[in-house]
Amino acid sequence: MTYPPSTAMGPTTDMGQVSRLITAEGERVSDPALEGWVADVDNALLADLYRDMVRTRRLDAEGVALQRQGQLGLWAPCQGQEAVQVGTARALRESDFVFPSYRESGVQLVRGATPTQLIQVWRGEEQSMGDPFARGTAGPQIIIGAQTLHAVGYAMGIQRTPAAEGARCDEVAVTYFGDGASSQGDVSEAMVFAASYGAPVVFVCSNNQWAISEPVTVQSRTPLADRAPAFGIPSMRVDGNDVLACYGAMRWALERARSGAGPAYIEAVTYRMGPHTTADDPTRYRDAAEVEVWRARDPLARVQTLLQARGALGDALAADIAADADRLAAEVRAVCLGYRTRDPLSVFDEVYAEPHSGLERQRRAYAAYLDGFEEEAR
Amino acid sequence: MTELTMGKALNAGLHRALADDPSVLVMGEDVGTLGGVFRITDGLLSAYGPSRVIDTPLAESGIVGTAVGLAFRGFRPVVEMQFDGFVYPAFDQIVCQVAKFHYRTRGAVRMPLTVRVPWAGGVGAAEHHSESPEAYFVHTSGLRVVAVSNPADAYVMLRQAIACDDPVIFFEPKRLYHAKGEVDLDVDLADAAPMGLARVVRTGRDATIVTYGAQVATALEAATAAEDDGLSLEVIDLRSLSPIDLDTVAASVRRTGRMVVTHEAAAEAGVGAEVIAAITERCFHHLEAAPVRVTGHDIPYPPAKLERHHLPDLDRILDAVDRVLDRPHSLSEVTP
Ligand SMILES: Cc1ncc(C[n+]2csc(CCOP(=O)(O)OP(=O)(O)O)c2C)c(N)n1
Numbered sequence: 137m138t139y140p141p142s143t144a145m146g147p148t149t150d151m152g153q154v155s156r157l158i159t160a161e162g163e164r165v166s167d168p169a170l171e172g173w174v175a176d177v178d179n180a181l182l183a184d185l186y187r188d189m190v191r192t193r194r195l196d197a198e199g200v201a202l203q204r205q206g207q208l209g210l211w212a213p214c215q216g217q218e219a220v221q222v223g224t225a226r227a228l229r230e231s232d233f234v235f236p237s238y239r240e241s242g243v244q245l246v247r248g249a250t251p252t253q254l255i256q257v258w259r260g261e262e263q264s265m266g267d268p269f270a271r272g273t274a275g276p277q278i279i280i281g282a283q284t285l286h287a288v289g290y291a292m293g294i295q296r297t298p299a300a301e302g303a304r305c306d307e308v309a310v311t312y313f314g315d316g317a318s319s320q321g322d323v324s325e326a327m328v329f330a331a332s333y334g335a336p337v338v339f340v341c342s343n344n345q346w347a348i349s350e351p352v353t354v355q356s357r358t359p360l361a362d363r364a365p366a367f368g369i370p371s372m373r374v375d376g377n378d379v380l381a382c383y384g385a386m387r388w389a390l391e392r393a394r395s396g397a398g399p400a401y402i403e404a405v406t407y408r409m410g411p412h413t414t415a416d417d418p419t420r421y422r423d424a425a426e427v428e429v430w431r432a433r434d435p436l437a438r439v440q441t442l443l444q445a446r447g448a449l450g451d452a453l454a455a456d457i458a459a460d461a462d463r464l465a466a467e468v469r470a471v472c473l474g475y476r477t478r479d480p481l482s483v484f485d486e487v488y489a490e491p492h493s494g495l496e497r498q499r500r501a502y503a504a505y506l507d508g509f510e511e512e513a514r
Numbered sequence: 515m516t517e518l519t520m521g522k523a524l525n526a527g528l529h530r531a532l533a534d535d536p537s538v539l540v541m542g543e544d545v546g547t548l549g550g551v552f553r554i555t556d557g558l559l560s561a562y563g564p565s566r567v568i569d570t571p572l573a574e575s576g577i578v579g580t581a582v583g584l585a586f587r588g589f590r591p592v593v594e595m596q597f598d599g600f601v602y603p604a605f606d607q608i609v610c611q612v613a614k615f616h617y618r619t620r621g622a623v624r625m626p627l628t629v630r631v632p633w634a635g636g637v638g639a640a641e642h643h644s645e646s647p648e649a650y651f652v653h654t655s656g657l658r659v660v661a662v663s664n665p666a667d668a669y670v671m672l673r674q675a676i677a678c679d680d681p682v683i684f685f686e687p688k689r690l691y692h693a694k695g696e697v698d699l700d701v702d703l704a705d706a707a708p709m710g711l712a713r714v715v716r717t718g719r720d721a722t723i724v725t726y727g728a729q730v731a732t733a734l735e736a737a738t739a740a741e742d743d744g745l746s747l748e749v750i751d752l753r754s755l756s757p758i759d760l761d762t763v764a765a766s767v768r769r770t771g772r773m774v775v776t777h778e779a780a781a782e783a784g785v786g787a788e789v790i791a792a793i794t795e796r797c798f799h800h801l802e803a804a805p806v807r808v809t810g811h812d813i814p815y816p817p818a819k820l821e822r823h824h825l826p827d828l829d830r831i832l833d834a835v836d837r838v839l840d841r842p843h844s845l846s847e848v849t850p
Contacts, residue, residue: 264620487617493757
């Protein structure tokens with residue numbers, strides 16, 4: 137059998153071939169693949185999803201502002217990607233485990249990260265967000281794609297965990313990664329392992345069209361969702377700016393994994409509205425017109441329109457959501473400005489779990505060196 | 515005591531670790547039905563089943579990366595890299611992930627992973643099958659690196675590595691898989707020498723030879739040959755390359771005043787360079803002569819027919835001994 141060459145895609149992915157439940161205009165439409173997974177979503181839950189998206193956007197704006205004011209070393213904005221982050225993360229159970237990339241602030245927020253945890257990494261105070269087991273969520277991963285293997289290994293661990301009273305252990309591991317990451321060998325290796333062992337893992341690819349300056353067309357000539365089936369993993373391609381579609385797709389994927397049917401893959405087609413990080417200048421490589429096309433597809437606006445049309449977003453609720461987001465931002469700012477850097481000798485802590493004579497020697501030497509300054513000061 | 519080859523001793527160590535602790539898993543290419551290309555995992559699949567002895571896809575980054583996830587979940591994976599030259603595709607996961615998770619999470623996540631590497635040359639192998647990559651891993655904080663040189667150590671140190679809460683890169687000299695020695699299979703880990711300690715395998719007065727792995731045997735041959743010349747050489751097996759037991763080496767050098775370091779790996783920025791620098795810092799006033807390295811050349815590992823020119827043999831070691839003793843018939847008066 138021969139395969140035809142793929143059809144060329146434009147600079148941004150074709151939006152005609154995605155599953156969607158809320159249009160850019162805020163209209164509720166039907167999708168046969170997703171409908172069953174959102175049948176029980178009422179206005180209250182939709183408003184809750186909207187609330188988390190607003191909080192995520194506010195957090196993101198605060199992160200950018202704090203970086204611009206010199207309070208954070210870096211920030212990786214997620215504006216435009218709130219729907220995929222909130223929609224998928226809200227579908228999880230507390231007992232599921234998430235391995236995200238560095239851009240998933242919304243996922244971290246939904247998974248219970250505190251204001252301190254949300255900024256400490258970007259402020260350069262810590263390399264991670266504290267104990268991952270406390271929130272079932274690993275810290276941000278910088279090495280592109282590496283975390284997908286960790287999720288699969290964790291899922292293999294779930295398979296090897298004896299469940300209470302004979303029931304299957306039905307936790308799921310989830311990993312988030314970008315369109316650029318899809319080119320990494322680790323992501324392909326992760327899919328091989330996941331499929332071969334039928335591991336309970338969900339791959340969430342946030343295709344935000346750009347990997348720093350490289351368009352998705354440099355990573356792939358076919359929709360990314362098409363890759364997974366070649367590994368034996370079913371996939372779904374959804375409108376990543378539609379929180380309801382993301383929520384429904386994630387429920388489909390989680391249910392598959394939970395029931396023992398193995399891994400699933402979601403390509404959420406979305407767009408990064410801001411720079412790659414605060415160190416990036418996107419005007420060097422992308423069109424203002426393209427950004428405007430996506431601004432019209434804003435993930436928050438469409439939920440807001442839908443809720444308003446249903447009379448489910450009154451002034452009081454809207455004000456409460458806005459105040460909630462402002463409170464979060466104020467907390468983030470306060471902990472950021474009040475952060476106290478830990479003791480210098482703590483750089484030697486926790487390199488090893490057990491004593492290491494070489495490192496202990498260095499620690500003693502540096503402690504003595506620092507003590508010298510104190511003596512001088514006396 | 516039982517006489518075993520090093521291969522069988524390693525196999526016994528894995529059996530014991532799997533039997534003692536249900537969180538221990540063995541994973542790698544061909545480790546199941548085949549029992550590994552060196553048969554180190556022979557019989558483990560039938561004894562412990564496919565959920566604990568896992569034949570993996572052929573993807574080294576995948577093997578180590580999934581082991582990271584399993585460690586996250588509370589398992590203690592023992593992964594086999596089929597050959598030394600194939601650890602490189604897993605290098606990123608080892609140095610960026612395995613080595614750093616404990617630090618990055620300030621102790622919340624432990625990585626009790628053992629990466630077994632059939633290691634180094636002298637077996638007439640094809641390209642990429644005789645590499646000595648230890649320095650890459652020694653240079654990475656967060657890893658422990660050990661190299662075994664005999665069946666008894668192989669059995670005990672493998673169990674210690676698996677029991678260790680830190681990741682251990684475990685080098686097994688292929689050249690010694692069939693070498694025999696006495697092994698105490700009932701040894702209590704609490705009574706055994708800690709994994710991080712070096713051992714003086716032969717005492718001597720005139721110079722100290724520091725080495726590890728298969729090169730320990732070569733150094734001992736050199737010491738025996740030197741005896742005929744009236745020389746008394748001390749031989750130290752480092753056993754652990756991170757940390758390096760500098761106390762044991764320094765105590766020896768303070769007595770002998772002279773040191774030769776030998777390993778198969780290339781000289782440049784290698785373990786020998788580290789040992790000499792550290793000992794010079796500590797024992798400068800005890801040294802009677804500049805320490806000398808005897809190593810593989812700074813070249814890609816040569817074709818099998820030429821490898822004997824690469825591997826430091828007894829004569830090259832004795833030549834270096836002559837140099838540190840300032841003996842007239844040294845072949846290499848000139849510092850390379
Ligand atoms: C292994 C690796 N290579 C390169 C980088 C530098 N880098 C950081 S982010 C990035 C682009 C990633 O793009 P994508 O996966 O699409 O995710 P996005 O940032 O768009 O969310 C690159 C090249 C890295 N962090 N890791």
